[in-house]
Amino acid sequence: MAKLRKDEVGQGRAFYVFYCPGCGNCHSFEVPRWTFSGSMDKPTFTPSLLCNQSDPASRCHLFVTDGKIKYQPDCHHKFAGQTVDMVELEDLADGR
Template sequence: MAALSSKLRSLEGGGLMFWCPGCDGAHQVQVGQGPGPRWGYNDNPDAPTFTPSILVRYNGKDAGVDGAPPAICHSFVTDGRIQFLGDCTHALAGQTVDIPDFET
């Protein structure tokens, strides 16, 4: 993993990773040529834009407890900001925030 900026990390195989404050964890997308789903990227590591939206489903800490569904994080990342959509299951649903810096 290599730092492209304070907000973005590169991964082998065309992966890019940013920190999601709603999930308190990193999300990654694949860009460029290669197998599997690929996202568009504006080539700006300081204010990235990815298209289309990013949908992440995972087993959060309460998944399955009292019938709770898996956690969902659905967002648009545009010009270095994350717009969390209403179907997110975390506290930032419906809000737009700056992509935070990775801890160093």
């Protein structure tokens, strides 16, 4: 099952959206700015994704490797420093 939703934006660019259980909402990364393995089931992308860098109260910093989210210790939420499985996006689709 897909852990990502692809939003094409043209000119060879696309956003991939995934659910972050730490923040309780979705994050996205952009290709080709990030390097993506192409697997929707067990995604890997590099480098890391850093959200809200300037605000420690909402900062989220993670790696995604082989379908797992590896949270870095500087995350604001309870998963900081932990690795969790990605969740399927089936229930989160917005109908677009």
